[in-house]
Amino acid sequence: MKQIKVGTIGYGGAFNMGKHHLNDMMKNKGFVPAAVCDLDAKRLETAQTDFPGIQTYTDVDEMLRKSDVELLAIILPHNVHAKVAIQCMNAGRHVVVEKPFAITVKECDAMIAAGKKHKVVCSTFHNRHWDSNILTIKKHLHKIGRPFRWESYAGHYGEPGTWWRSYKDISGGVIYDWGAHFCEWMLQVMDYEMLEINGYQVKEVWKKFTNEDELEAVVRFKGNAVGSHVASTVSITGKDQIRIVGTKGAIVASHGSCDVYLKDKDNHTVKTSVKMEPAQNSEYYKNVHDHLFHGKKLVITPEWARRVIQILDYAGQSSEKGTGIKAKYK
Ligand SMILES: NC(=O)c1ccc[n+]([C@@H]2O[C@H](COP(=O)([O-])OP(=O)(O)OC[C@H]3O[C@@H](n4cnc5c(N)ncnc54)[C@H](O)[C@@H]3O)[C@@H](O)[C@H]2O)c1
Incomplete structure (x- = not known):
């Protein structure tokens, strides 16, 4: 053997x-x-x-x-x-x-x-890539028509810890930790070419640390679709962890739940909490x-992994420059 x-x-x-x-x-x-x-x-x-x-x-x-x-x-x-x-x-x-x-x-x-x-x-x-939430989302994605909007959020309000993860020259920035997972999930759902990446940052609260307080990455995809991820340490109010909007419905998901929103024949919005797929x-x-x-x-x-880094890297660069950056890798 x-x-x-x-x-x-x-x-x-x-x-x-x-x-x-x-x-x-x-x-x-x-x-x-x-x-x-x-x-x-x-x-x-x-x-x-x-x-x-x-x-x-x-x-x-x-x-x-x-x-x-x-x-x-x-x-x-x-x-x-x-x-x-x-x-x-x-x-x-x-x-x-x-x-x-x-x-x-x-x-x-x-x-x-x-x-x-x-x-x-x-x-x-x-x-x-095989977490319960994304496996469940992918199983039900066909129900909501063409997904045209991905929004994800990993945030709280609190001073970062004193460890290497809080220093931009070592960590890459606030978006590089959980943002790597969320943006990988975004790319699984938003199966389109990337056109441009924009970034928006806040850096004025946690002065001891060099990570941004907050960074939002916004991706413009080919065919009128957009994906955004927010990584924040200055966000007092929360928002849905993952929200996907499609031409026929929407999915709202977190680590432990997944709700599918659709219209019934009387045009009422019906929310169905679907069973979570086991993580693999x-x-x-x-x-x-x-x-x-x-x-x-x-x-x-590695080419797949590079698309994720393109979002994180270009969002940081864009937030410094104040202008969008064209995607090199579609
Ligand atoms: N996939 C996941 O769910 C997940 C979870 C936690 C961490 N991570 C990732 O794992 C990586 C490490 O994170 P961690 O939490 O284990 O960090 P850590 O600080 O606990 O461990 C890093 C280790 O690397 C050692 N080290 C540093 N430079 C070295 C070098 N040049 N040669 C040999 N050893 C060296 C340090 O001594 C330390 O023991 C990061 O990329 C982090 O994002 C991923």
């Missing part, structure tokens, strides 16, 4: 994502945990406890020289995703980069080129496994 040695770069303590990745990978026969790298020796002790006998390294270069690990999940702060992924691909290793794929479109271009050059897998951990997040590594072992088509391609 063929085996592929797997590992992680980053074994951080915030959400214990390293353990989560390795356990998720191991649900697939043939993936064998081999190595973990983290700057923090304490986290390597945790990795040793979680996976006794696993090789541990504090330096990526050393790991790539000494270990024959073949597939690496890169679970690092956002500003080093591209650099470390390219370093690994140049050493002939497959990479799964945590979301967001990178901070800029330019970084995505360089990662895609490295993957092609070395004929290795370069993907992003968009495991939420393990599909991510199953697909990467089936791609590597059986040549199955990769679902989360």
